[in-house]
Amino acid sequence: MVTADSPPLLDVRGLGIFFRTAAGEVQATRDVSFRLEAGERLGIVGESGCGKTVTGLSILGLLPRAQSRVVGAVHFEGRDLLSLSPRALRGVRGREISMIFQEPMSALDPVFTVGEQIAETLRVHRRMGRKEARERAVEALAQVGIPLPSRRVDEYPHQLSGGMRQRAMIAIALSCEPRILIADEPTTALDVTIQAQIIDLLVDLSARTGTALIFITHDLGVIAETCTRMLTMYAGEVVEDAPVDSALERPRHPYTSGLLRSIPRLSARKSLLPSIPGRVPSPADMPAGCRFRPRCAHGVAACAATQALLDVSDARRARCIRQAELDLPGAIA
Amino acid sequence: MLTRDRLRLIRRRLVQVAPVIVLATFIVFGLQQLVPGDIAVTLAGDNATDARIAEIRALYGLDRPFLAQYGHWLWGVLHGDLGKSLLSGEVVLDSIFRRFPVSLLIVGCALALSLAIGIPLGILAATRPGSRVDAFVTSIASLGVALPNFWLAMLLVATFALNWTIFPATGAKPLSAGLGPALLHAALPSIALAAGAIAEVARQLRSSLVEVLSSQYVRTLHAKGLSPAAILWRHGLKNVSVNLLTVIGLVFNRLLGATVVIEAVFAIPGIGSMVVHAAIHKDFPVIQGVVLALVLIVIALNLLIDVLYTVFDPRIGQK
Numbered sequence: 001m002v003t004a005d006s007p008p009l010l011d012v013r014g015l016g017i018f019f020r021t022a023a024g025e026v027q028a029t030r031d032v033s034f035r036l037e038a039g040e041r042l043g044i045v046g047e048s049g050c051g052k053t054v055t056g057l058s059i060l061g062l063l064p065r066a067q068s069r070v071v072g073a074v075h076f077e078g079r080d081l082l083s084l085s086p087r088a089l090r091g092v093r094g095r096e097i098s099m100i101f102q103e104p105m106s107a108l109d110p111v112f113t114v115g116e117q118i119a120e121t122l123r124v125h126r127r128m129g130r131k132e133a134r135e136r137a138v139e140a141l142a143q144v145g146i147p148l149p150s151r152r153v154d155e156y157p158h159q160l161s162g163g164m165r166q167r168a169m170i171a172i173a174l175s176c177e178p179r180i181l182i183a184d185e186p187t188t189a190l191d192v193t194i195q196a197q198i199i200d201l202l203v204d205l206s207a208r209t210g211t212a213l214i215f216i217t218h219d220l221g222v223i224a225e226t227c228t229r230m231l232t233m234y235a236g237e238v239v240e241d242a243p244v245d246s247a248l249e250r251p252r253h254p255y256t257s258g259l260l261r262s263i264p265r266l267s268a269r270k271s272l273l274p275s276i277p278g279r280v281p282s283p284a285d286m287p288a289g290c291r292f293r294p295r296c297a298h299g300v301a302a303c304a305a306t307q308a309l310l311d312v313s314d315a316r317r318a319r320c321i322r323q324a325e326l327d328l329p330g331a332i333a
Numbered sequence: 334m335l336t337r338d339r340l341r342l343i344r345r346r347l348v349q350v351a352p353v354i355v356l357a358t359f360i361v362f363g364l365q366q367l368v369p370g371d372i373a374v375t376l377a378g379d380n381a382t383d384a385r386i387a388e389i390r391a392l393y394g395l396d397r398p399f400l401a402q403y404g405h406w407l408w409g410v411l412h413g414d415l416g417k418s419l420l421s422g423e424v425v426l427d428s429i430f431r432r433f434p435v436s437l438l439i440v441g442c443a444l445a446l447s448l449a450i451g452i453p454l455g456i457l458a459a460t461r462p463g464s465r466v467d468a469f470v471t472s473i474a475s476l477g478v479a480l481p482n483f484w485l486a487m488l489l490v491a492t493f494a495l496n497w498t499i500f501p502a503t504g505a506k507p508l509s510a511g512l513g514p515a516l517l518h519a520a521l522p523s524i525a526l527a528a529g530a531i532a533e534v535a536r537q538l539r540s541s542l543v544e545v546l547s548s549q550y551v552r553t554l555h556a557k558g559l560s561p562a563a564i565l566w567r568h569g570l571k572n573v574s575v576n577l578l579t580v581i582g583l584v585f586n587r588l589l590g591a592t593v594v595i596e597a598v599f600a601i602p603g604i605g606s607m608v609v610h611a612a613i614h615k616d617f618p619v620i621q622g623v624v625l626a627l628v629l630i631v632i633a634l635n636l637l638i639d640v641l642y643t644v645f646d647p648r649i650g651q652k
Binding site: 060062066090091092093094095098099101103106107108109110111112120121124125156158169172 | 463548549550552553554555556557558559560563567568571572645646647648
C-alpha cells in the first residue's frame with residue numbers, strides 16, 4: 001500500500017499541539033504521525049478529549065494562533081503546510097483540503113444564503129463571475145442530493161433542516177473539488193436516519209471524485225462502514241494505526257479493544273466507557289510512560305517507560321509494548 | 334423595499350405604540366400635578382389677590398379635575414391642536430417646529446461623530462483582542478462613559494471658546510444661515526454630547542464583533558480559504574449590523590435626552606431649553622407638546638430600526 005516511489009498525498013509527522021493557558025502551556029497532542037493516500041478513507045477515532053479535532057484543525061492551520069503552537073510537519077504535495085505563509089495556506093484551504101464540522105447550524109453564516117456561501121468559495125479560488133458561480137452553486141446543491149436546488153440556493157441556513165444544512169456544508173466543502181475532505185464528527189448532531197444518509201453521501205462522493213476522506217468520529221460503527229484505515233487516538237497520542245478490517249478483527253492495543261467492545265453503548269455524551277474503567281486524563285495531568293496504563297488491564301513493569309509506536313506489520317502500527325503477545329478481543333467475537 | 338412581511342411588521346408595531354404614546358403623555362401630565370408651584374400665581378403677577386389668581390385658574394381651565402384637563406388636551410391633540418403656551422401665548426406646534434431643528438442638528442452631529450469615531454475604534458479593538466490597541470480603546474471607552482457631559486461641555490467651552498476662541502461659546506445658528514456657521518456653533522455641543530456615545534458604540538461593537546469573529550461559522554470561512562479582510566468586512570460587519578442598529582437607536586434616544594443639559598450649558602434655543610423653561614414654570618401645554626414630539630420621534634426611529642433589522646438579518650420578521 002505504502003510504496004517508496006509514490007509519496008503519500010498527506011504525510012503528517014510528529015505533530016505536537018500546545019495550548020497556552022492561564023496555568024502555562026499544556027500539550028494536547030504528542031508525536032501524531034500518519035499518512036493518507038489519494039482516495040483513501042481514514043477514520044480517526046477516540047473518546048472526547050483525545051486530540052482528534054485539534055489534529056484535524058491543525059492540518060489547515062485553523063487553531064487560534066494566539067493561543068496555540070504546533071510542532072512537526074504536515075507534508076502535502078511537496079509542501080509543509082505548517083510552514084506556509086498565511087496567504088499560501090489560504091490557497092490550500094477550501095481548494096485542496098476542505099473541512100466540514102459537527103454542527104451545521106452554527107458552522108454556516110446565518111445571514112448569507114446557502115448559494116452565496118458556495119459561490120464565494122468558488123470565487124475566492126477560481127476566477128469566476130457572479131452568474132457562473134451561482135450556476136455552479138445550484139449544480140453543487142444538486143450533487144449533494146438537495147431537492148429543488150435552484151430554489152434552495154436562495155434560502156438561508158435557518159430555512160433548511162439539519163440534514164439539508166449538512167448537505168449544503170458538504171456542497172461548500174466539495175465545490176472546488178479538493179483532494180482531501182476532513183469531516184469532524186459530521187453526523188453527531190443529526191438524527192440517526194439522517195446520519196446514515198450523510199455518511200452514504202460522503203462515501204459516494206469521495207468514491208466518485210477521488211477525494212480522500214479523513215473522518216473524525218467517536219463512533220466506531222461509522223468507521224467500520226466507511227473507512228479503509230483507522231487511526232485510534234488516546235490522550236493526544238496515536239495508539240494504533242491499522243486497516244479497518246484487521247483492527248476490528250484483532251486490535252493490537254488494549255484501548256482499541258476496549259473501544260470496540262463498547263460499541264453498542266458508546267456515546268460522545270458519556271465520558272465513561274463500559275469496558276474501560278476510568279476516564280481520559282487531562283492534558284495538564286498526563287501519566288508518565290504509557291498514557292493508557294492507569295486504565296489498562298494488561299499493564300506490566302515495562303509500561304512505565306515512554307512507549308513508541310511499534311510496527312506490527314507493513315501496514316500496521318501500535319503503541320503497546322505487549323502488542324505481539326496479547327490476544328485482545330475485537331468487534332467480531 | 335416594503336415587502337408584505339415588512340408592512341405587516343409596521344402595522345403591528347403601530348398598533349403596539351398607540352397605548353405607549355397615551356401612557357407617556359398621561360404620566361407626564363400626572364407628574365406635573367405632583368410638582369409644587371402654580372403657573373396661575375406667575376401669570377397673575379406680583380401682589381395679585383387670591384381672587385385674581387382663582388380667576389386666572391378658571392380662565393385657563395386649571396381648576397378643573399386632572400382627568401378633565403388631560404382629556405381636553407388629548408382631544409385637542411387628536412385634532413392637531415397642541416394648544417398655546419400659557420406664558421408666551423405662542424402656538425406650541427409652532428415653537429416645536431422652530432426649535433426642533435436646532436436640537437436635531439446637534440444630536441445629528443453627535444450621532445455622526447459617535448459612529449465615525451466609535452465604529453473604527455470598535456473594529457480596531459475587536460480584530461486585535463487582548464492587544465495594547467484593545468486595552469487602549471477599552472480604557473478610552475470606560476473614560477468616555479464615565480465623564481459627565483455637562484462637565485466636559487464646560488471644559489470644552491473654557492478651552493476652545495474662551496481661551497483659544499476657535500468656537501463660539503454659546504448660541505446656535507440654523508442650517509439656513511449656511512452650513513459653515515451652523516456647524517461651527519454646533520461643534521462644541523456635539524462633541525460634548527458625543528463623548529459618551531462614541532464610547533458606547535466602540536464598546537458594544539467590540540464585544541459583538543469579538544463574539545462573531547470567534548464563532549464557528551467564521552472558522553468555516555477560514556476553512557474555505559477566505560482572507561481575514563473578506564471575513565471581517567463582508568461577514569463580520571453584516572453579522573454585527575443588527576447589534577449596531579440597536580446601539581444606534583439607544584444612543585440616539587440618550588442623546589435626545591442629554592441635549593436638555595447641553596443646551597442649558599451652551600444657551601442654545603433648542604427643544605431642551607424650551608422644555609426646561611416650561612417645566613420650571615409649569616407651562617403644561619408646552620411640556621406636553623415637547624414630550625409628545627420626543628416620544629413620536631423615538632418611536633419612529635425604533636420602527637425604522639425594526640424594519641432595518643429585517644434587511645440585515647433574514648431570521649427576523651418572518652412568520
